[in-house]
Amino acid sequence: MDAVFKALADESRRSILDHLYTQGGKTLGELCEPFAQIMSRQAVMKHLRILEDAHLITTVWSGREKKHYLNPVPIHAIETRWIRKFEKQRIDALSALKSALEGTDTKGKKNA
Amino acid sequence: MDAVFKALADESRRSILDHLYTQGGKTLGELCEPFAQIMSRQAVMKHLRILEDAHLITTVWSGREKKHYLNPVPIHAIETRWIRKFEKQRIDALSALKSALEGTDTKGKKNA
DNA sequence: TTGACATGTAACCTTTTAGTTACATATAAT
């Protein structure tokens, strides 16, 4: 579990997960695009390695291309560690209320 | 949000959250006890500061004592970032099945 | 088979982080 939290600690890696959440099956090359002029391909690859080791992403080889997919299971495990079932509903209601007051739609909400 | 992930990246801090999850309202001194002979009071205080800055804990002063409480809201936000509603049920069912097969009780489950 | 493309590995550098020790402040008790 330590690997999961360590992996999520970096903004670039969270951004990668965001991209895979939007659309799965992306290759290293495709995942590099948003980071062009920010960091090298090798740097992105290091991040992918860390995410994969933490089982936050799953990969499938297709010829010389490696496709990446988000795995939500370890993320879900984070919540179940510190939040009791009865609390979930209260918090969900709370954030829904907050969104409503802010005039934002929960479904289309952009995350920080 | 970055502060939250950074805060959760450290095992000692997660352990502190575990203690506050079990029982809230603990003082710095009390939170130090499990770490005696592992790290200094000042080190624990640094961790508490980081957790507080990330709003993962809330504090209340009572005389010269500072009481600490777990705040589950930012933890819940992690899940909503990368997990769609319809997926939650599937994952919950999956981990319940896994627990059943392992012969462990979900309610009394110890986390890694 | 040769060259281009896609991914992988290694050595190195810089910044961040987790911990320490020493000193400081504030509240409670005698």
Place this chain on the structure above:
DNA sequence: ATTATATGTAACTAAAAGGTTACATGTCAA
């Protein structure tokens, strides 16, 4: 008032993390 208790701050050190460049391997296409 004085002392003990509880928490806070600062300077420093060692290790970990994120990034770079250079080199290596494997697959596709002409």
